[in-house]
Amino acid sequence: MAAVIPERLQEHHHGAHTGLMRWITTTNHKDIGTMYLIFSFVMFLAGGVMALTLRAELFQPGLQVVQPELFNQLTTLHGLVMVFGAIMPAFVGFANWMIPLMIGASDMAFARMNNWSFWLLPPAAILLIGSFFVPGGATAAGWTLYPPLSVQMGMGMDLAIFAVHIMGVSSIMGAINIVVTILNMRAPGMTMMKMPLFCWTWLITAYLLIAVMPVLAGAVTMLLTDRHFGTSFFNAAGGGDPVLYQHIFWFFGHPEVYIMILPAFGIVSQIIPTFARKPLFGYASMVYATSSIAILSFIVWAHHMFTTGMPAAGQLFFMYATMLIAVPTGVKVFNWVATMWRGSMTFETPMLFAVGFIFVFTMGGFTGLICAIAPVDIQIHDTYYVVAHFHYVLVAGSLFALFAGAYYWLPKWTGHMPDERIGKLHFWCSIVFFNVTFFPMHFLGLAGMPRRVPDYALQFADFNALATIGAFGFGLSQLIFLWAVIKCVRGGEKAAARSWESAEGLEWTVPSPAPHHTFEEAPVVR
Amino acid sequence: MSLSGRLAVAVASSLASFSAAAQSRYNFQEPVTEIAGQIYDLHILMLIICLVIFIGVFGVMFWSVFHHRKSRGAVAANFHENTTVEIVWTVVPVLILVGMAWPATRTILEMKDTSGADITIKATGYQWKWGYDYLQGEGEGIRFVSNLATPRDQIEGRAEKGEHYLLEVDNPVVVPVGKRIRLLLTANDVIHAWWVPAFGVKQDAIPGFIRDTWFQADKEGVYRGVCAELCGRDHAYMPIEVHVVSADAYSAWVAQQGPRQPAVEAEAETEAETEAETEAEADAEVGTSDESKPAGV
Numbered sequence A: 001m002a003a004v005i006p007e008r009l010q011e012h013h014h015g016a017h018t019g020l021m022r023w024i025t026t027t028n029h030k031d032i033g034t035m036y037l038i039f040s041f042v043m044f045l046a047g048g049v050m051a052l053t054l055r056a057e058l059f060q061p062g063l064q065v066v067q068p069e070l071f072n073q074l075t076t077l078h079g080l081v082m083v084f085g086a087i088m089p090a091f092v093g094f095a096n097w098m099i100p101l102m103i104g105a106s107d108m109a110f111a112r113m114n115n116w117s118f119w120l121l122p123p124a125a126i127l128l129i130g131s132f133f134v135p136g137g138a139t140a141a142g143w144t145l146y147p148p149l150s151v152q153m154g155m156g157m158d159l160a161i162f163a164v165h166i167m168g169v170s171s172i173m174g175a176i177n178i179v180v181t182i183l184n185m186r187a188p189g190m191t192m193m194k195m196p197l198f199c200w201t202w203l204i205t206a207y208l209l210i211a212v213m214p215v216l217a218g219a220v221t222m223l224l225t226d227r228h229f230g231t232s233f234f235n236a237a238g239g240g241d242p243v244l245y246q247h248i249f250w251f252f253g254h255p256e257v258y259i260m261i262l263p264a265f266g267i268v269s270q271i272i273p274t275f276a277r278k279p280l281f282g283y284a285s286m287v288y289a290t291s292s293i294a295i296l297s298f299i300v301w302a303h304h305m306f307t308t309g310m311p312a313a314g315q316l317f318f319m320y321a322t323m324l325i326a327v328p329t330g331v332k333v334f335n336w337v338a339t340m341w342r343g344s345m346t347f348e349t350p351m352l353f354a355v356g357f358i359f360v361f362t363m364g365g366f367t368g369l370i371c372a373i374a375p376v377d378i379q380i381h382d383t384y385y386v387v388a389h390f391h392y393v394l395v396a397g398s399l400f401a402l403f404a405g406a407y408y409w410l411p412k413w414t415g416h417m418p419d420e421r422i423g424k425l426h427f428w429c430s431i432v433f434f435n436v437t438f439f440p441m442h443f444l445g446l447a448g449m450p451r452r453v454p455d456y457a458l459q460f461a462d463f464n465a466l467a468t469i470g471a472f473g474f475g476l477s478q479l480i481f482l483w484a485v486i487k488c489v490r491g492g493e494k495a496a497a498r499s500w501e502s503a504e505g506l507e508w509t510v511p512s513p514a515p516h517h518t519f520e521e522a523p524v525v526r
Numbered sequence B: 001m002s003l004s005g006r007l008a009v010a011v012a013s014s015l016a017s018f019s020a021a022a023q024s025r026y027n028f029q030e031p032v033t034e035i036a037g038q039i040y041d042l043h044i045l046m047l048i049i050c051l052v053i054f055i056g057v058f059g060v061m062f063w064s065v066f067h068h069r070k071s072r073g074a075v076a077a078n079f080h081e082n083t084t085v086e087i088v089w090t091v092v093p094v095l096i097l098v099g100m101a102w103p104a105t106r107t108i109l110e111m112k113d114t115s116g117a118d119i120t121i122k123a124t125g126y127q128w129k130w131g132y133d134y135l136q137g138e139g140e141g142i143r144f145v146s147n148l149a150t151p152r153d154q155i156e157g158r159a160e161k162g163e164h165y166l167l168e169v170d171n172p173v174v175v176p177v178g179k180r181i182r183l184l185l186t187a188n189d190v191i192h193a194w195w196v197p198a199f200g201v202k203q204d205a206i207p208g209f210i211r212d213t214w215f216q217a218d219k220e221g222v223y224r225g226v227c228a229e230l231c232g233r234d235h236a237y238m239p240i241e242v243h244v245v246s247a248d249a250y251s252a253w254v255a256q257q258g259p260r261q262p263a264v265e266a267e268a269e270t271e272a273e274t275e276a277e278t279e280a281e282a283d284a285e286v287g288t289s290d291e292s293k294p295a296g297v
């Protein structure tokens, strides 16, 4: 199978287009990967500006910077932009760039669909960001878009629904592409259990995406018809139920959080062995752990709904199931630590981010476990404790893994080694400011500060001030990353094909930077 | 306060001792119900277990980070699996989880048992205030709306913020100490959530549906909470204030409410209320905060 594809690809070798048209019409997985990565970074900055506006308002009690209406719009769009605009596309960018290189394929299976799935994203982003400027402003119902509140919103809500539809289509197409590429286009000899872990985690993620993105699309479509076409799926007066929406949303939502973390696990599992100069510990158990996490993620959704008033049996079931997820998650952490154990480690920037990831992500895992205990969650649900939890897993988890991966593969993408001094500065600033921002939020949540509020009682003032200072530090630190990347693209130490001393995998057998077309002749894996 | 001043305060307070006096800064508020007490203890238990695992795992990791470095001449070993170890670190966590689930299950079952109420109160969430109806038990028939009492000037920075900024209401809920209060929750427009941390109660108020929960406060005092579900513009401005008072003070409060019951509610007055009228002595706190009770929803 794999051998057939390369010949066909020869046809559009360096297509006729140059300049902008090259990017609009490209079907090359590397070009598309690059576009995904740039897009997601732009979205990351946009979401970051929103977050800093929120933090500026929260610097002191009282209303100073924005009014509650705008505050709620910013909270909502910050969440939507970061989840759907920054984190998810960034991982798809990595998948595009790296999966073909890792499995020895010449390109993604459906090259033209690949182009389409990327180019759907900018219009979706324009709908989302543009919704600030329509009458009534953007939707202010929170990224979870719970009705009836979301039904009350103005047309900004409709734009958000369409944006979610479009991004969902894009994700599904991207996921199908990844599944087919991985299943059909591996080089001869690359059996499933020889595949780099990044491909495994992405394969499983892609199945999750295919399973749950349609569910989200269904949920927001029902919102749309409730809003405009007289249905009452979520309206008790018409025989519906607002809580039904929450069940549907979280049936998507919980797998979604694993969609955002499994590829991160994959990246970290590539990096740790390289810099520990030792094979990954427990490869097979990593694959099984990832699969069990994915399967369990379908039966835990109502842990986001303990306060809706489920029957005791429901609370117990979802509590037990959620606690169970901690087991495979723990296995992963133990495996990484065992990989480092008795290695011969060096700490270049990718490794710093990977080790930082393990350390800080695990704290998020622990707070997840604490949230899983239903009676405790009754107290901390919808407080800053949850805000702390998910930023530990998403920022220190997903985002740090993305940074780790970016520094790791930048030599392959650009042909230059990233500047270690700048990279390390970026790491230390990020991890320190991250903790200054989010650690105090645990205390705020425990002591009773609800989330999604523009104003708060006086006893929360000190920690909020601290968190705001940390947030600005964190935000500015990300410009260091931009600097590191631009510097690396422009020049720097030439990277060898195998850019890191003991990096393993097919991607390190092609030159750096990777030429436009690679593996036109499928390599053979022993 | 200047930025550096705030920073100094924040840093100093983070470093301050974790003493009992500071507990509501770093931990749950002091519990005043049995359930909240159990939740408090569960959380401490979880924290300790997590801390022990954390120290274990990261002790190993950082030991490795410092010793197994190339710069220290470490030579990489080549092992990459060990079935025994892998089984152990799958099974042991399962056992630990069972240990956590056991007490949590007990608490859930108790929280969910709303039977045997002395007094039943219905709370209705509105954008952005709470309405209360005393449905059953002493005080039956009392209804009022509870609004944020913090003046707009404080919110917008034109006046000094008071001690209970954003946590004060015009008409607090009043309940007797040591009595089982069943709370029915619903909402008029969007979903809200009724949350009083010291009681360990947080329950969504869902329009078109009724959910119930309960609490029994064992200590007199004023307990404050907030709406805990995003409900639109003034979500941050619909607090909850509950006065837990002695049985006598409660009866006096009920007596005071009596004449102002709305006519729409055709229900007969309870004997409890007429009895209570003779109890002239009102708790000072409750007495004063009642002066401006409105006539109903």
Ligand code: HEM
Pocket: A144, A257, A258, A260, A261, A303, A304, A322, A323, A325, A326, A329, A364, A365, A366, A367, A368, A369, A371, A372, A373, A377, A380, A381, A382, A386, A389, A390, A393, A394, A397, A398
């Ligand atoms: C050990 C694994 C984990 C467990 C047991 C866990 C458990 C939970 C629970 C029970 C909640 C609900 C808290 C509440 O709203 O009251 C929650 C919220 C959340 N978790 Fe996790 N979690 C885990 C890992 C993760 C990971 C890996 C991610 C994403 C990368 C994640 C992202 C989130 C998000 C985004 C929310 C909040 C959603 C919202 O309400 O807006 N969690 N988690």
Ligand SMILES: [Cu+2]
Pocket: A253, A254, A257, A300, A301, A303, A304
């Ligand atoms: Cu979840």
Ligand SMILES: [Cu+2]
Pocket: B191, B192, B193, B227, B228, B229, B230, B231, B232, B234, B235, B236, B238
């Ligand atoms: Cu609210």
